[in-house]
Amino acid sequence: MVVKPPYKILVVDDEPDLEPLMLQRMRRNIRRGQYTFVFARNGIEALDRLHDEDDIDMVVSDINMPEMDGLTLLQQIPKVDPNIRSIIVSAYGDMENIRTAMNRGAFDFVTKPIDFRDLRLTIDRTLQHLMEWREALASRDQLVALQNELSVASKMQQSILPTHFPASPHYQVFANMEPARSVGGDFFDIVMLENERIGMTVADVSDKGVPAALFMMSTRTLIKGAAIGSAGPGDVLREVNNLLYEDNETEMFVTVLYAEYNPVSGEFVYASGGHDPPLLVKPDGSSSTLDLTGGIALGLLPDLDYRQNSVILEPGDTIVLYTDGVSEAMTRDEEQFGLERLRAAVAADTGDDAEAANEAVFDAVSEFVGDNPASDDITCLTFRRTERG
Amino acid sequence: MNLTVVNVTENGVMVVAIEGRVDSSNAQKFERVLKAVADAGTNGIVLDLESLLYISSAALRVLLGLTKAQARKGGTLTVCAVPDSLRRILEVSGFDQIIPVHDSQAEALAACSR
Numbered sequence: 001m002v003v004k005p006p007y008k009i010l011v012v013d014d015e016p017d018l019e020p021l022m023l024q025r026m027r028r029n030i031r032r033g034q035y036t037f038v039f040a041r042n043g044i045e046a047l048d049r050l051h052d053e054d055d056i057d058m059v060v061s062d063i064n065m066p067e068m069d070g071l072t073l074l075q076q077i078p079k080v081d082p083n084i085r086s087i088i089v090s091a092y093g094d095m096e097n098i099r100t101a102m103n104r105g106a107f108d109f110v111t112k113p114i115d116f117r118d119l120r121l122t123i124d125r126t127l128q129h130l131m132e133w134r135e136a137l138a139s140r141d142q143l144v145a146l147q148n149e150l151s152v153a154s155k156m157q158q159s160i161l162p163t164h165f166p167a168s169p170h171y172q173v174f175a176n177m178e179p180a181r182s183v184g185g186d187f188f189d190i191v192m193l194e195n196e197r198i199g200m201t202v203a204d205v206s207d208k209g210v211p212a213a214l215f216m217m218s219t220r221t222l223i224k225g226a227a228i229g230s231a232g233p234g235d236v237l238r239e240v241n242n243l244l245y246e247d248n249e250t251e252m253f254v255t256v257l258y259a260e261y262n263p264v265s266g267e268f269v270y271a272s273g274g275h276d277p278p279l280l281v282k283p284d285g286s287s288s289t290l291d292l293t294g295g296i297a298l299g300l301l302p303d304l305d306y307r308q309n310s311v312i313l314e315p316g317d318t319i320v321l322y323t324d325g326v327s328e329a330m331t332r333d334e335e336q337f338g339l340e341r342l343r344a345a346v347a348a349d350t351g352d353d354a355e356a357a358n359e360a361v362f363d364a365v366s367e368f369v370g371d372n373p374a375s376d377d378i379t380c381l382t383f384r385r386t387e388r389g
Numbered sequence: 390m391n392l393t394v395v396n397v398t399e400n401g402v403m404v405v406a407i408e409g410r411v412d413s414s415n416a417q418k419f420e421r422v423l424k425a426v427a428d429a430g431t432n433g434i435v436l437d438l439e440s441l442l443y444i445s446s447a448a449l450r451v452l453l454g455l456t457k458a459q460a461r462k463g464g465t466l467t468v469c470a471v472p473d474s475l476r477r478i479l480e481v482s483g484f485d486q487i488i489p490v491h492d493s494q495a496e497a498l499a500a501c502s503r
Contacts, residue, residue, distance in 0.1 A: 185446075206446035208413060251454045253446070255482055274482035296483025300453060375412070376445075 006036045007127050008053070012046040012061040012073065013039075013089070025116040035123070043068025043076070050080045058126055059086040060119075063097050071097065074104040083134065085126050089114065092194075093229030099243065108221055111228065128159040129217065153213040154179055160220050162190050165355075166198060170263035170389035172354035173200065175381035176362060178325075178374065185212055185254075186323045186377035189220050191227050196263050199227040199236075202321040202381050203256040204275070206297075212252065219244060219254050219298070233258045233271035234308035237295060241273060241306070244299035253299040257321050261313070263389060268319060271308040273298040276324065279339070283316035285347035289339065313385040318357060320346050325378035329365045332372045337365055346382070358382035390415050392422050396494075401432040402501045404494060408440040411448035420451040427455060432464050433501040437494055439470035449484055456488055465489075469497040 011022055019039045029035045038053065040046040042065040050056055059077060063070040070088055077084055088101040092111040101109060107126050110119050132155050157179065165173050175188045185205035193199050201223050205216045219240065226239040236258055244254070257278065259270035270278055270290065274297030281287040295306040313319070322342065329337040345364035349357040361380045390411050396404035405426060411419050426434060434455070438444075452466070459466045469491040471479065479485040491497035 204446070206450050251450045251457075253450065253453075255446075272481075274484075276481055292481065294483070296486055300483075300487065 006030075006033045007057040007130075008036050008038065008055050009123065010046060010049055010056045010059045011037055011039050012041070012043065012059060012065070012070065014041050014062065014065045016041075026120070029120065042066050043070065043073035046073055047076055047080065050077065050084070054081070056084065057130060058123070059084060060089065060123070061086060062089050063091075063094075063101070071100055071104060074101060074106055078105065083130075085130050085133075087119075087122055087126055095225065095229050095239075098225045098228075099239075102218070102222060102225060102243065103246070107217075109225065125159060129156060132156040132159060153208065153210045156210070156213040157185075157187060157216060160187055160189070160217055162188075166190065166192060168196075168198075168263065168389075169386065170196075171198070171261065171383060171385050173198065173381070173383045174355040174358045175200075175202070175321075175379070176358060177377060177379040178362065179377050180325070180374040185216065186325060186379040187216050187220060188321075188379055188381050189223065191224050193227060193260065197260050198263075199223075199258065199260045200321065200381060200383060201256060201258050202275070202323060202379055203254050204323045204325075204377070204379075205252065205254045207250075207252055211250065215244075215248075215250075215252050215254065215299075219256070223256070223258060227258070227260070232308055233260055233269050234293075234295075234306040237271050237273045237298065237306035238304065241296075241298040241304055242302055245302045248299045251300075253297040255297045255323075259319070259321065259383075261383065261385075266312050266314070266385065266389075267310050268313050268383075269308055269310040271295060271306045273306060276322065276327065279320040279322070279343060279346065280311065281318040281320065281343065281346045282314075287343040287347055315385055315387045315389055317385050318346060318354070319383040320361070321381040321383070322361075323377065323379040325374065325376040326361065326365060326380055328376065329369050329374065329378060330372060331369055337368050341368060354382045354384045357384065390419060392419075392426075394426065395437065397431070398498060398501075400502060402435060402498060403429070403431040403433070404435045404437060404498070406437040406440065408442075410443040411441070411451075412443060412445035413447040416445070416447035416451055419448055420454070423451060423455050424458075427458060427464075434459065434464070434466050435491075435494060435497040435501065436466070436468045437470050438468050438472065438475060441472065441475060444475055444478060446482075449478075449482065452484070452488060465501055467491055467497045467500060469494050 061070040085107040088106045088109045189201040191199040226236040255275040256273040257275040293307040349360045390409040467489040
């Protein structure tokens with residue numbers, strides 16, 4: 001069953017003011033026929049509505065409510081319909097509850113006070129996922145070929161990538177992912193944190209297909225959740241590793257490079273979970289590979305500690321995060337692109353434009369491999385401290 | 390990809406040489422063959438990677454599954470003679486902290502008998 005808009009969203013909150021506010025702030029989306037809203041004041045009322053109305057697509061729920069709270073509601077929703085997706089609304093930095101919500105199957109979360117632009121993006125992303133998911137279910141029901149499943153997985157993969165990049169006088173950031181035809185497991189993400197800090201993720205999941213795409217989605221959401229209110233990248237990876245390990249029976253794993261930049265101090269802190277270390281390129285074109293922090297890929301073993309490392313970025317310094325799809329891109333003669341060519345590509349473009357520098361990497365890879373089709377996803381994120389920054 | 394059992398020691402440790410590339414296109418076959426080796430009831434498995442050209446993350450998953458299966462039945466899995474380029478993959482991904490890596494077959498077999 002592939003459902004067309006408007007999508008019906010059940011909003012659960014005990015705050016009576018939220019209903020008119022939501023209708024007011026989402027009025028354009030309602031008028032355009034994208035969303036319709038129904039409301040409930042607690043978990044019990046929400047379950048009643050879900051039973052009565054079988055066309056509700058997703059739930060946006062508060063956590064603290066009388067009679068039945070949001071976390072209990074999350075456990076009950078799959079019993080009504082396992083294909084409903086939920087977004088949880090939590091207090092900023094309330095990692096404890098966000099974790100529990102994620103473990104109970106919440107798809108994503110937003111923090112209070114609600115930023116409606118962020119909520120809209122989160123709703124759209126969740127609906128996008130929901131459509132891919134339903135398509136996947138439909139094709140599984142019809143037993144269509146594996147290739148079809150891969151195309152669904154690749155759409156799911158594309159749907160979680162950010163399409164907007166934050167604008168700041170202090171830095172520029174840009175990233176892109178070019179999927180390989182068959183294998184796919186890369187993603188990147190950007191999270192805005194407290195005190196103008198920015199969090200950046202580049203990751204590579206060990207498998208392809210729909211299960212890998214779902215693993216990728218939970219990794220992305222868990223990193224976002226852990227990043228808010230964490231003590232730094234090492235802490236984030238430790239937390240996400242444990243969460244991924246908990247219900248991972250498939251030996252699937254993900255390599256992650258997670259970093260945070262503080263524009264006030266110029267400090268760039270990063271930690272690796274089995275991922276290639278960042279590349280630092282100076283304005284004069286010289287470059288170096290930052291020290292490997294030595295962490296193991298996430299999802300393999302529990303209770304691991306992840307070391308973090310930091311460097312102070314000078315104005316004009318560029319950091320490049322990438323996946324092995326870049327360094328191991330191959331010509332027909334099986335020659336690899338390698339780190340030296342990556343350094344050269346970034347060093348050749350040390351202007352103020354991170355997007356151009358990032359595109360230069362993709363151009364260089366594409367020119368290098370020629371007509372040899374990519375065997376792995378190619379992901380590259382370029383972060384540059386501006387000359388004024 | 391080619392797997393060959395090159396040695397079975399007196400105390401039941403099997404040495405398997407892997408040649409060629411193991412990637413997502415043949416990871417399932419790789420898994421089936423290694424499982425068959427493990428089910429043959431050996432006390433330990435040593436994988437000689439000297440002629441292995443490439444190993445993808447899908448293949449690393451197979452090795453991890455095998456490591457866990459071996460641990461459950463009290464056996465071991467080690468790798469030896471890892472080419473430099475692959476050694477880097479094992480180091481960066483952290484797999485060298487999960488699967489013991491030895492320089493040579495002799496060293497790996499010595500470790501198994503300890």
